[in-house]
Amino acid sequence: MKTLKNIIFLIATLIMISCNNVDKTLVVDVFETSAAGNKLTKITEFQNSGEKVSIKLNPEQTFQTITGFGGAFTESSAFLLNKMSKENRKKIIDAYFSKEGAHYSLTRSHMNSCDFSLSNYSYTPVEGDKELEHFTIEEDKDDLIPFIKDAMAASTDGFKIFGSPWTAAPWMKDNNNWVGGKLLPEYYDTWALFFSKYVDAYKAEGIDIWGFTVENEPLGNGNNWESMHYTPDEMTNFVMNHLGPKLEADGKGDLKILGYDQNREHLKEWVDSQYKNEETSKYFDGTAIHWYASTFEVFPEELQYAHNKSPNKLLIQSEACVDAEVPVWKDDAWYWKKEATDWGFEWAPEKDRHLHPKYSPVNRYARDIIGCLNNWVDGWVDWNMVLDTKGGPNWFKNWCIAPVIVDPDNDEVYFTPLYQTMAHFSKYIRPDAKVIGLDNSDEKLMATAAQNPDGSIAIVLFNEFENPKTISLSLNEKNIEFSIDAQAIQTIVIPKL
Structure with a gap:
């Protein structure tokens, strides 16, 4: 009996020693x-x-569950890539989309032209064409579509694309202009058809669209470049009674519809309208936001409010860039210095100037993405992927900085520290991850x-x-x-x- 007790004691001792020796590193x-x-x-x-x-x-x-991270396909970026050598074009696209690169998983593209286009254009060029019989994406076939298809070829896991319109064609608007104005009520159904036609046209090119934002910056942009205005209730009405039902009727009910798509300081009034009740929220899959209200303020209260208003909806940062700056070429140190300004440094109302100090571009990206992830945002999309040394090209000369800057005349490429900053998230935090x-x-x-x-x-x-x-x-x-x-x-x- 004593021998049995000794054996049991010895086994217990060995187990304790083994547990203590488990590597806890x-x-x-x-x-x-x-x-x-x-x-x-x-x-x-x-x-x-x-x-x-x-x-x-x-x-x-x-x-929240992560939707993805990435950037925007713009005509400006696509135009520049067309001017680069095949080797450098591939180098840039692989750097963004391959598994060895930043592995982008969520992207945006403009529907019709935007400020980062080379000119004003529309897929609906024929005035009064309410049935959109003359709808065409011919403008995209030389640059945007090849860019997207090359990115698809470089990506092992694929990526989501959502489209955003800056404006309808002038003939559909109350001011008959590319800039400002509102969509005429008589064209609400035509404009809903526009979204459905866009999906079909891109599908015919081998590109699947994941969803849309209803309107880029519905509050306007100071009447500078392509825009079309909505109030919160006007957008909710358009989605509830026109866009949502049209996509559903055309068998496209699984496409994501994101409301708002502008700065966070007005977020509450938009989600209050979108998610007022079951009827208003039925077709909204989420909300899109921008960061231009501040260079460093995340607006956590607004983000928390939007999440709590409808916890099962998406909340995606759909556009961000260091704006109102010409890129600094091949000087990594500058991107870490508090020298960059934004549009609000000179133009914001006095009461908002404190939100627009000089600020390091890397800090701006890193702080905002982390702040967003810690406040229920599930996707974060940068603006242009590629710009030139002037911060363009674009028809309005609205210069900005992109993570990759090129000099097409000399076939040179500069990966700024903003590229690596984006990759710290996009490469390692994958779609369907849980924060x-x-x-x-x-x-x-x-x-x-x-x-x-x-x-x-x-x-x-x-x-x-x-x-x-x-x-x-x-x-x-x-x-x-x-x-x-x-x-x-x-x-x-x-x-x-």
């Missing part, structure tokens, strides 16, 4: 982009710093995390300050210590445990 891959020069660089050696931060992941706490909870001991270090469908977890950290930080990361009683450099963004990938 978390296995991770760390990728960093920094002002010091890292560019999505895999980091394997770390230096301890004086500032220590504790981050604990809570994968059992889940939030998960985390506890962060340092309010100055921005952090977000998501668990991918394959079980891996991606954590994105952004340290915008001048001091590096030592990170203690823990998950399920496993932990690891590493560091993030000053002025750096990191993606930490934890393989499926």
Whole structure:
């Protein structure tokens, strides 16, 4: 009997020793982009710093499901790609869409022309053609469509495309102009047909459309370039009584319809109209937003309000860029400096000037994407993928910056730090990932995390300050210590445990 007790004791002791010897080190891959020069660089050696931060992941706490990350197909970008050598054209498209590149998964394109077109044009050129018998996407066949098809060929997983109109043709509007004005009520059904025709025309080219925003910037753009105005209730009426029923009748009821599509400070009044009741919300799949109300304010209260108003609807950042700036060529350091301005730096009303300070372009992207992910946004789409050294071309000379800048005359390509910043999210947080909870001991270090469908977890950290930080990361009683450099963004990938 005593021998049996001794054996049991020995087995228990061995089990305890075995448990104590289980490796509790978390296995991770760390990728960093920094002002010091890292560019999505895999980091394997770390230096301890004086500032220590504790981050604990809570994968059992889940939030929104990710739709995707990406950029917009514009005529300006497509035109520039056509001017590049075949090698550089492929290099840029692979950099955005291949698995080895940024692996973009959510994209946008304009329906009819926009400010980043070379001229004003419409798919409905014949005045009074209410049945759209002369509908044509011929304008897109030399540039936009080849760009999209080459991107599809480069992508292993595919990507979603949503279309956005800036305006109907002038003959459908009350001011008979490309800029401003409203859609005449007699053309509401014609305009709904326009969306259905667009899907069919692109389908015939081998391109599937995932959805739409109803109107780019329905509040207008200061009457500068293509625009068409709606009030919240006018847009809700159009979707509820015209666009939604038309798509449904044409067997296209699975297409996503996103309302609003402008700056976050007015978000409440738009979702109040869209989601007023079951009838008004029936055809809306979600809401699209822009960031131009501020260079650094995320507007978390508005985002939370939109989510709470209709928790099962999408909330997608559909456009963002560093606007009102000519790109700085081959100077990575500039993109980390607080020198860039935006339209509001000079033009915003005095009461809003504090929302438009000089601000680092990298900070602007990284802070906003993390802030959005931490406030229920499920998709984040950049504006032009490619622009030239002047910030164009576009017919209005509305210069902006893109993550990739080209000099077509000399066949040169510059991947700015904004490209790597976007890739920190798009490459590692995949569609259908779930944003998960985390506890962060340092309010100055921005952090977000998501668990991918394959079980891996991606954590994105952004340290915008001048001091590096030592990170203690823990998950399920496993932990690891590493560091993030000053002025750096990191993606930490934890393989499926």
